[in-house]
Amino acid sequence: MLYREALNRAIDEAMAADESVVILGEDVGRYGGSYRVSEGLFAKYGAKRVIDTPIAELSIVGNAIGMAIGGLRPIAEIMTVNFSLLAMDQIVNHAAKFRYMSGGKMTIPLTVRMPGGVSRQLAAQHSESYETLYASIPGLIVLAASNATYAYHALKHAIFLNDPVIFLEHELLYPMEMEFEEKANFDPFKAEVVKEGDDLTILTYLKMRYDVLEAVPTIEKELGISVEVIDLNSLRPLDMKTISNSIKKTKRVVLVEEDHKTGGYGAEVIARITEELFYELDAPPLRIAGEDVPIPYNRTLELASIPTPDKIAAQIKLWGQNHGL
Amino acid sequence: MNSARVKTFYYLMKLGREFELAAKQEYMKGNIAGFLHLDIGQEACSVGSMQAFDKGDVFTHYREHVLAIARGMDPKVVMAELFGKATGVSKGKGGSMHLFDPTLSFYGGDAIVAGHLPIATGCAYARKVQGEKAGVFAIFGDGATNAGAFFESINIAAAWKLPLIFFCENNYYAIGTRIGWVSPFEELFNKAKNYMPAKRIDGMDVCEVYKAVTEAKEYLENGLGPYFIEAETYRYEGHSMSDNGKYRSEEEMEIFKSRDPIEKLKREAIALGIVEESYFDETDKKIEQEINEAIEFAANSPEPELNELYEDVYCKECTNVVS
Numbered sequence A: 001m002l003y004r005e006a007l008n009r010a011i012d013e014a015m016a017a018d019e020s021v022v023i024l025g026e027d028v029g030r031y032g033g034s035y036r037v038s039e040g041l042f043a044k045y046g047a048k049r050v051i052d053t054p055i056a057e058l059s060i061v062g063n064a065i066g067m068a069i070g071g072l073r074p075i076a077e078i079m080t081v082n083f084s085l086l087a088m089d090q091i092v093n094h095a096a097k098f099r100y101m102s103g104g105k106m107t108i109p110l111t112v113r114m115p116g117g118v119s120r121q122l123a124a125q126h127s128e129s130y131e132t133l134y135a136s137i138p139g140l141i142v143l144a145a146s147n148a149t150y151a152y153h154a155l156k157h158a159i160f161l162n163d164p165v166i167f168l169e170h171e172l173l174y175p176m177e178m179e180f181e182e183k184a185n186f187d188p189f190k191a192e193v194v195k196e197g198d199d200l201t202i203l204t205y206l207k208m209r210y211d212v213l214e215a216v217p218t219i220e221k222e223l224g225i226s227v228e229v230i231d232l233n234s235l236r237p238l239d240m241k242t243i244s245n246s247i248k249k250t251k252r253v254v255l256v257e258e259d260h261k262t263g264g265y266g267a268e269v270i271a272r273i274t275e276e277l278f279y280e281l282d283a284p285p286l287r288i289a290g291e292d293v294p295i296p297y298n299r300t301l302e303l304a305s306i307p308t309p310d311k312i313a314a315q316i317k318l319w320g321q322n323h324g325l
Numbered sequence B: 001m002n003s004a005r006v007k008t009f010y011y012l013m014k015l016g017r018e019f020e021l022a023a024k025q026e027y028m029k030g031n032i033a034g035f036l037h038l039d040i041g042q043e044a045c046s047v048g049s050m051q052a053f054d055k056g057d058v059f060t061h062y063r064e065h066v067l068a069i070a071r072g073m074d075p076k077v078v079m080a081e082l083f084g085k086a087t088g089v090s091k092g093k094g095g096s097m098h099l100f101d102p103t104l105s106f107y108g109g110d111a112i113v114a115g116h117l118p119i120a121t122g123c124a125y126a127r128k129v130q131g132e133k134a135g136v137f138a139i140f141g142d143g144a145t146n147a148g149a150f151f152e153s154i155n156i157a158a159a160w161k162l163p164l165i166f167f168c169e170n171n172y173y174a175i176g177t178r179i180g181w182v183s184p185f186e187e188l189f190n191k192a193k194n195y196m197p198a199k200r201i202d203g204m205d206v207c208e209v210y211k212a213v214t215e216a217k218e219y220l221e222n223g224l225g226p227y228f229i230e231a232e233t234y235r236y237e238g239h240s241m242s243d244n245g246k247y248r249s250e251e252e253m254e255i256f257k258s259r260d261p262i263e264k265l266k267r268e269a270i271a272l273g274i275v276e277e278s279y280f281d282e283t284d285k286k287i288e289q290e291i292n293e294a295i296e297f298a299a300n301s302p303e304p305e306l307n308e309l310y311e312d313v314y315c316k317e318c319t320n321v322v323s
C-alpha cells in the first residue's frame, strides 16, 4: 500500500464511522489534496465535511479549534510544516492550552496533519523539520509516521483522541509502496523495534528510518557488530521504556534525525537518555543530524545539509572505532 | 502606444515566454528541479508593471522569472539559478523561487504566500521616512489576498499613507482552488477599495498594465499613499510542474488564450502600422539565440563548492558568534 493511501484510508474510515469527523485545508477538497491524501473524499462526503479553505493557515487551525469546541472532530491539513509557523499561535497558545487553562473543562479533539522534511530541491522555505518546536509544547501530542501501518493506525487513533495531536508526515514518503499490516490493539505511543541487535541502538524517526536501515549493513560489516534500530513513532510522549530496554542491552546509542542539530528533537532525546541511563552507557551518545544551515536548493549542497546513508555509516564507523567498537 | 515602447514590450514578453518554455524543457530533462512556477500567459503583468515601475523597490512571490528578467536581470543568471549553479543570481542556493538582486532593488521570490507583503510595507515605511518618492511595488496572486498578512498590510499601508503599489495578479486559481470558492467575490479590488484607490484592469493587455501602474506610480510620487491594482490574467500551465491543471475547463483556457498578451500586442501593432512586421521575426530569432546562450551558460557553469553550504548563513563579521 502507498503511504498516502494508508493515510487516505484512515481518514475515510474515520469519516465513515463518525459524522463529526471533518477535514479542512488548502486544496483538500475538489483538488484531492496537494499530495493526494484526501483524494476521493470530496466526492464521497461532500463540501460540508471536506472543506477547501483559503490560504490562511492561522485560520485553518483556529477554525478547526472552534469546530472542535463546537462538537466536530476536525482534521486540519497544513500543506507543508513551514506554513504551520503561521498557525503556530493557534496551535501553541490556543489548542495546547485550553484544557489546562479551563481547569480540564475544555477538550480539543483536533488533529493537525503536516508533511515536512527535505524533499527534492524545494529550497529553504519548503524544507524544514519543525518537530522539535511542537514536541516542546505541553498539551500537544506529537506523532511522526514513517510507514503505512503506523500512519493508518496512528492517524485513526489521533482523530478519535480528545487531545490536540500534531501528526507529522514526510513529503518523500507519500508515493512509497510499503508493507501494510492490520493490527488489533494498536498503541500509537509505542516505539517500534524495527531491527533487533546487540551492540548499538540507533534511534530515528520519519524518513531517516529508511536511511538508517540502508546504512546498517555497512555499519554491521565494518564494525563487526549487530545493530538495533528503533523508530520512535511518538515524539511526545516519548516511549522511554522501549529506548531504555534497548540501551540496557546494547550500551550504546546513536540518534539520527533530519532536523538541524542545534536544538533538534534529538537533543532532547539524548538529554533524557543521559539523565536517566548515564551509567548504562559504555560510550558517549552520538547525534547525527542536519547541518545548522537553511536548506539550499542545489542538490549536492542539499544532500550535504542532511544525513544520508553514506554519511550515517561513515560517522557511526568513526565514532565506533573511537569508542571501543 | 508608440513604436519603441511596443518593441520593448514585445521583446520582453516574448523573451519571458521563451525563457519559460525553455525552463520547462530543461525541467523535463532533469536539469532543473524543485518547484518551478511558470508565468506563461501572465507576461503582460510582469512586463507592463516593471516597465512602468522602473525606479523603486520590488517585492515578489515565487512566480517571478519573467518579472526578474523584465526588471533587468540577465536571463543567463536566472537560468543558472534554476540549474542550481554557482553563477546563478542566488549562487544556486535559492533556485526558481528565490531570485534576489538588491542592485536592481529586486527582493524576489518569497515562497511563503503573502509573506512578502508586510515586508514590502516595512520597506515602504523606510522609503517614506527617507523622503524617497519612488516607493515600493508588491506583486502577488489572488490566493494571497485571503491571507491575514494581506489584510494587515493594506491596513497599515493605508493608515500610514505609505508609498506602496499592491499589484494582484488574479489568475483565478490558487493551485487548484478557485478564488470564488474561498472568497465572497472574484473581483478582488473590492477587498482594498475602502483603504485606497483600487481598480481592476485587463492583465492580458500589456499597454493597459503599463498605463495603470504609471498612474499608480504618479499617485505614490505625490505622497498620497498606497494604491491597489487587480490585473485579470491567466496562467496556461499548471500551478507548478507537478500540477497538470486539469481542474480548469478547455473553454475557459481557450477564452484566455484568445486574449494572449503577446499575440494581442503583435496583432494590434501591425494593424495600427506602428511596428513593421519584420521586427517581430528578427526579434524572435534574437531571442532564440539569447535563450540558447542562457541554457549553455547555465549548463556549462560550475556547481557550487561544497563549503558554500556554510557560507551566507551570517554576515562574515558575525560568524564568531556561533563558532
Ligand SMILES: Cc1ncc(C[n+]2csc(CCOP(=O)(O)OP(=O)(O)O)c2C)c(N)n1
Binding pocket: A026, A055, A057, A079, A083, A086, B063, B111, B112, B113, B114, B140, B141, B142, B143, B144, B145, B169, B171, B173, B174, B175, B239
Ligand atoms: C503560507 C503558505 N501557504 C501555502 C503555500 C502553498 N502554496 C504555494 S503557492 C499557493 C497558491 C498561491 O496562489 P496565488 O496567490 O493565487 O498565486 P499564483 O500561484 O496563482 O500566482 C499555495 C497554496 C505557501 N507557499 N505558503
